[in-house]
Amino acid sequence: MMEPMYLLENVRQIYGGRTVLDVERLEIQAHTITGVIGPNGSGKSTLMRILAFVEKPTSGRVSFQGLPWAQADLATRRHMAMLSQEPYLLKRSVQANVAYGLKIRGISDTPARVAEALKQVGLDPERFARRSWRELSGGEAQRVALAARLVVRPNVLLLDEPTASVDRKNSDLIQRAALDARNRSGTTLIIISHQLEWLQEVSDHILSMNYGHLVRVQ
Amino acid sequence: MDYILSGLIQALELLFQGDPETFSAVKTTVLASSLSVAASMAIGTPVGFWLGYVPFPGRRPARVVVDTLLSLPTVVIGLLCYAFMTHRGPLGDWGLLFTLPGMAVGQTILGLPIVIAMTATAVESLDQRLKQTLITLGADRRQILLTSLWEARFSLALAGAAAYGRIVSEVGISMMIGGNIKWHTRTITTAIALETGKGQFATGIALGLILMTVALLVNLAMTGLKRMSGT
Numbered sequence: 001m002m003e004p005m006y007l008l009e010n011v012r013q014i015y016g017g018r019t020v021l022d023v024e025r026l027e028i029q030a031h032t033i034t035g036v037i038g039p040n041g042s043g044k045s046t047l048m049r050i051l052a053f054v055e056k057p058t059s060g061r062v063s064f065q066g067l068p069w070a071q072a073d074l075a076t077r078r079h080m081a082m083l084s085q086e087p088y089l090l091k092r093s094v095q096a097n098v099a100y101g102l103k104i105r106g107i108s109d110t111p112a113r114v115a116e117a118l119k120q121v122g123l124d125p126e127r128f129a130r131r132s133w134r135e136l137s138g139g140e141a142q143r144v145a146l147a148a149r150l151v152v153r154p155n156v157l158l159l160d161e162p163t164a165s166v167d168r169k170n171s172d173l174i175q176r177a178a179l180d181a182r183n184r185s186g187t188t189l190i191i192i193s194h195q196l197e198w199l200q201e202v203s204d205h206i207l208s209m210n211y212g213h214l215v216r217v218q
Numbered sequence: 219m220d221y222i223l224s225g226l227i228q229a230l231e232l233l234f235q236g237d238p239e240t241f242s243a244v245k246t247t248v249l250a251s252s253l254s255v256a257a258s259m260a261i262g263t264p265v266g267f268w269l270g271y272v273p274f275p276g277r278r279p280a281r282v283v284v285d286t287l288l289s290l291p292t293v294v295i296g297l298l299c300y301a302f303m304t305h306r307g308p309l310g311d312w313g314l315l316f317t318l319p320g321m322a323v324g325q326t327i328l329g330l331p332i333v334i335a336m337t338a339t340a341v342e343s344l345d346q347r348l349k350q351t352l353i354t355l356g357a358d359r360r361q362i363l364l365t366s367l368w369e370a371r372f373s374l375a376l377a378g379a380a381a382y383g384r385i386v387s388e389v390g391i392s393m394m395i396g397g398n399i400k401w402h403t404r405t406i407t408t409a410i411a412l413e414t415g416k417g418q419f420a421t422g423i424a425l426g427l428i429l430m431t432v433a434l435l436v437n438l439a440m441t442g443l444k445r446m447s448g449t
Contacts, residue, residue: 086347087351
């Protein structure tokens with residue numbers, strides 16, 4: 001049997017004495033799309049931060065491709081990328097923002113990869129690459145942030161309500177780009193969204209969360 | 219009123235004729251203040267970043283000390299530096315007293331709290347999402363630090379401009395450590411004090427005009443930087 005991409009066992013996250021996440025067991029297989037739903041404060045974003053290795057759980061075991069959290073080094077972390085609801089863009093041009101992940105990995109061939117990533121999110125590189133971060137609308141900024149994740153071709157892409165604060169057109173483009181990443185390079189997608197219909201359409205599994213617990217896995 | 223007006227006219231003549239004594243003071247001022255701002259930035263930026271970024275025990279008292287040092291009088295700095303640099307002092311052998319590097323040391327002490335406090339504030343004001351973004355993009359610790367500094371670049375330049383404005387207009391340190399030696403350590407401010415004392419208003423006003431121009435340029439730079447940093 002194939003080793004799961006993620007394996008979580010008895011994972012708890014406690015903030016100030018309050019348990020915000022309590023997952024007994026969760027497996028996420030490679031190359032799948034997993035949707036995560038649940039009301040605000042149900043622990044979805046905490047789960048995402050743990051999966052992105054941004055936060056260490058208070059207790060329990062998290063492993064990525066068989067490697068425990070404590071042994072995950074920078075090279076392991078670089079297999080994953082996360083996009084939040086309101087992403088932060090560096091105070092630089094679109095080109096520099098998208099190229100950042102490549103630059104810190106020491107990858108050359110930057111302009112071609114940046115242009116490809118921008119096209120993937122529906123932005124014309126000729127028009128947008130030189131623009132400053134100030135000159136973007138909310139939807140464009142969100143798409144640039146997604147391009148900055150796609151450009152590094154991550155094995156896992158974690159999307160935390162990526163379409164919550166953008167209009168319909170931008171939302172469609174973001175959804176299409178995320179699916180395109182899965183189809184092109186087999187990226188494992190984990191998506192938090194309130195758009196249940198879309199999640200049901202594209203996801204292999206849907207996790208439903210409430211009060212920090214996984215209440216249902218479809 | 220006449221002597222002020224004629225002083226102003228003579229001052230403009232001195233400036234346009236390129237009076238060597240006037241421009242010697244300008245050169246000394248620019249050299250000493252540039253040296254001290256560079257040193258303040260080199261020392262103050264990492265210290266300010268550490269103070270604003272790294273949580274450590276005693277951080278708050280350290281911040282209070284830095285903020286208090288912002289109002290350190292220049293004559294007190296001059297007095298302390300003099301005590302250390304005089305031939306009987308611990309740094310007496312270095313021969314810093316009445317030299318331009320000696321003045322720069324004193325002015326660095328004046329500029330440091332400004333750079334440290336403003337850098338710490340700039341780093342504290344960085345968007346909370348920045349660190350998480352950099353981690354999830356795969357940055358290591360050094361890359362997170364350097365990128366965070368680069369994100370705060372306009373605020374850091376603002377700190378440098380504020381320090382320059384304070385240093386270029388100080389008198390106490392230049393007078394006590396530099397000794398106001400003609401052609402050597404005489405700055406714009408010490409020259410104004412001397413020339414006014416001698417009743418030479420023209421030279422005083424000419425130097426005052428240059429100082430005002432410098433202040434105006436620093437202010438314009440600060441306004442532009444504030445706009446760019448979004449503060």
